[in-house]
Structure formats: structure tokens, C-alpha cells
Amino acid sequence: MLVHLGLPSSPIGAVAVTVGSFDGVHLGHADVIRRTVAAAATAGARPALITFEPHPRCVLDPANCPQSITTLQEKLALVESCGIEHAIVLRFDRELAALSPDEFVERLSAVMDVKRWVIGFDFAFGRERRGSAEWLRAHGHTVDVVPPFQVEGVDLHSRDVRRLITGGEVHEANRLLGREYAMAGPVEAGDRVGRRLGFPTANIGIEPNKLVPALGAYAGRARAPEGEFIAALSVGYRPTFGGTQLRVEAFLLDFEGDLYQQRLELRFVRYLHPDIRFPSPDDLVRQLKKDVEDTRRIVLR
Structure with a gap:
């Protein structure tokens, strides 16, 4: 997949294109992307996806800027796995938001021959959201409108995924x-409290604006350079020791080695319990032992 930061510097030829934020690349997004890939094959074109960074709401309504389910790097990897060949990342700012539908389409047409648009049912673009499927068709474009993707009869939106993750319901998300759901980052130096307790953990750096799950313990997995491991995960402040810094950390089961400064991906399988302040370190250790047992059972089943 070719990634273009901004509009392509030279024409990329015939494409079927989809446009949107695609935060999370959830099942509904994947459906739109699959249809885009299929439309491109039918039209003898290449599948292309246009997305925005940052999320448009962070510019248009900063007080309600959503945290990102997927970082840009994660989003691009996911759309590539769905078959997209050209990913175009447009910086969303006031200037882009002010473009009329005509101006936006004109800029795209200068660098690509759009054979078909594949868009969600609520898609709108251009200043004051004046552009729509009807507008595109009225201006001679071929448009496929994808109906809402439903899970158990309910339309799926990224906000639903965010709500579940921030509520700890990661298995539903x-x-x-x-x-x-995954978070990734470099392993940072910690205060080695876990090692002293017999449970050495790896603390990962949290990427800016990345959505963090509810505070608590989780059963999960970790992907390290050495392979994939079952992992007891923790999101919290270490209240037993009076911590004040939010940490996302993992105890990798059946692992021996040093992960410092290596990149670690943590995947959340199921919430176990809240971030607890224990009366003593011994009480914490007893809970950690139980968390490890529960984690192994949940992940392996």
C-alpha cells in the first residue's frame, strides 16, 4: 500500500475511493472498505482511501475531540490488511473544512481519476457538509452508498466502541x-515495584490522544520481538504505593528477558477488576497471583 501524506504528488490513475475518519476500523468500516476493493476490481481501478488527521471534530468542536481508538499508524496497517492500495492522509484544518464540495472534488480530480465513490449512508463533505451522495450524482459521479452496518439490530458507530472501552467492557468492544483492542508503545523504565513483588512488569509509553481503557486489571496478550505471550495487564496509578502517574503495564506469563526500550503491543481480552488500593503489599501479591491464574484461564479458553 502506498501512503500519501497529503494529496499525491503525481497522478495515481483510476481509483474507486472511500472517504472518512475510519477511527477504530471497526466492522462497519471494514465493510465499507471491502466494498471499495470490490468496486475497484469491477471498475478496473485501484482501491483508495482518504482519511483525516486529526479527527475533524478536534478542529470543528475541540471541546468534544474524541480520543483515538486507533493511532494513525494502527489505522493504516488495518486498512492495508483490508486491501487498500492507496491511503491518502489529509491534514484536517480550517482551510480544508472551508472548501466547497466543488473545490474538494476538484483537488482530488487533479491527482486521481475517480471511477466510483463508495461512501457511508451518512457521508457528507465540504463546507457546511453540503456535499453528499446526491450532490456527487448530480455532478456526474458514480456513487455506491453503503447501508448502516448493524450488530444485533443496532447501527455501529465509533462512539459505541469508545464508550465500551472507557467503561472497561473490552470484550464487547x-x-x-x-x-x-490494542495499545502499543516502547517499554519505559519503571520503579521496579513489580519486580520486587515477584511480578516484573513492562510499562509502555502511551501515545498522545490514544484511548485508554478504564482503570483496572485485564486478561490479555502481549506481542514482543520474542513472540506472543499471555499477559496480565494493568491500567492505573498503583494506588497501593501512592502512585500519581497513569501507567499501562503488562506481566508476561512464561517470559524471561529484558524488554526495556523494545516496542510492545498489548491486547485487551477481558476486564478483571478495578484499580484497587490494597491494605498491604502482601494483599496485592495475593491478588496478582489470582489475576495471573484468571488471565491464563480466560485467554486459553
């Missing part, structure tokens, strides 16, 4: 994503 995973159903809507079609995969396990």
Missing part, C-alpha cells in the same frame, strides 16, 4: 472491532 472487541466484538464490534472484529479483533482485540
